[in-house]
Amino acid sequence: MTTEALGQPAATEDRRAWYGQLVLGALRRVGAVLGRAFGVVRPVAWVLIAGALTLWIAGRSLGWWELTVAAISITVVLALCLLFLIGRTAYDVSLDLNRTRVVVGERAVGALTLANTGSRAILPSRVLLPVGGGRGVFDVNRLAAGESAEELFAIPTSRRAVVKVGPVSVVRGDPLGLFERVHRRDEPVDLFVHPRTVLFDGQSLGFLRDLEGLPATDLSPDDVSFHALREYQPGDDLRHVHWKSTARTGHMMVRQYEETRRSHFVIGLSTSPGDYRDDDEFELAISAAGSLGLRALRDSQRVEVRVQERALPAGTGKQFLDSLSALGHSKAKAGSVVELAGVVAATLPLASVVVLVCGSKVDSNDLRTACSRLPFGARVLAVVASPGDSAPSLRRIGDADVVTLGALDQLPNALRKVLA
Incomplete structure (x- = not known):
């Protein structure tokens, strides 16, 4: 057998494949053209077209001139309506x-x-x-x-x-x-x-002194960020006396410090439908979380936001609110606020402040369990959305402060109570 004979079947297969692709491409182009052509026909027009064909066939078969006239009339109407499609729309x-x-x-x-x-x-x-x-x-x-x-x-x-x-x-x-x-x-x-948010002033939540914290405007006699020197006052700690300045000025001078604050602020927002009685509670919870997150961002804190199934972008206020706009309920298998607290503890063990936000269907036992799972040493605040309550309520569950909100504008007063 010659080499040409061996190569002939392969060449034949290549031609068949090429013809197949050519036919398939032609069929696709024809299908696209037919799709555009039939796409202009509304359902009512299809009914009239089917009726016209039926009348044509019945009129010719039965010899009834009236049916033929009706078919002609419908056909003329269809043809006149088709003329309205002629024209440019290249705006x-x-x-x-x-x-x-x-x-x-x-x-x-x-x-x-x-x-x-x-x-x-x-x-x-x-x-x-x-x-x-x-x-x-x-x-x-x-x-x-x-x-x-x-x-x-x-x-x-x-x-x-x-x-x-x-x-x-x-x-x-x-x-x-x-x-x-x-x-x-x-x-x-x-x-x-x-979502709607509310602005509030005053001290931010849960700042703790920390070597890696940010300096604040509040002055303190004892911290790690040196601010200035001042004259000694009765009651000042003698360990902070600056002896060189005392010898130079002739007055006892002590060091004054700026308080430094840890800036890792975490919001755990439950999106479980089982934690909320209705959509109003869910919206109130989102608004409360948004208000707290915006305040923390204005205080130059590092803000992390967690829901049951993922983390929400919160690098800036705009990014944070955009992510809240698209937020919906999580799947039931994602778990409740208790599981969310476990995720926060596992992924953010160094958080300094954790705010858990949930609905009124979460009972005290589940809330206690959720708060106990959070990172050790973090200050914990739980915000429970319960629309209709006339005034915010404050209670303690373990080491956590629990605030129940009936409306968004109650949040500033509730936070003042927590920080009092």
Whole structure:
């Protein structure tokens, strides 16, 4: 057997594979064309097309002229409606949101600009703007070459979420709604609806003196960050007398220090549906966690946020609130606040302050167990969301302070009680 004979089967297989790929590519292109063609037909139009075919067949078979006339009438209507699809929709679309981050209850205002950058006029069209699960509809009149149209809109925000705005779709269709040609323009924009938060002043939670802490503005007679010298006052510790300055000035001088504070602030926010009675409790818990985290970030603390299934980004206030906007309930198998406390202890053993946030369905025994699992030596605060309570309550469970909130604006007073 010759070498050419041995190579012939392989060449044949290559040709078959090449022909197969060619046919498959052609079928895909034909399928795409047919998909675009059939995609303009609405369900009502399919019903009319099926009815027209049925009337044509019945009229020819039975010899009834009336059925044939009805089929002709339906066909003419379909053909006239198809003519409305003819025309350009090549708008230059620009979607602009005034703010991509708002708080629950605020309105997000935006503008939709459509410009005809071509050399021919564009016939009237409809523009669809999807907003979350809904959509806005704008009717655009005929635009001559070089003209533009601007549509203003406002998006109400009644609940915390990340709302996808867009992509903008330009629709050409007939008055009867039988056919519709859609062209998508522009890219979608994410609108972050942040939870409500409250600002509060005063001492931050749980600062402890630490060699690695940050210096504060509070002065102390005993710490590790030297601040200045001052004259001796009765009661001062003689160990802090600065003898060289005393000899030079003739007055007894003592060292004064700035308090240093540990800055590892951890928030454990339970997302277990079993810890909350309803969605209002869950939203109150998220708002409380957001308020505490923002205060800690303003105090230049290192903030870590944990939920049952993951850690939330909290490098900046904007990043933290963005992550809270998209937060939902965790799966039931992820566990309750007790399991969350175990995760915090395992992953953040050096935390100086830990705040556990949960709902009112967590009983005292589970809360005690959760607090006992937290890192040793950390100051622990538990915040229990319970909408409807007229005033915040404070109690102790083990070594932890437990605050029960009925409303978000009760948080500043509750923290003052904790720090008193």
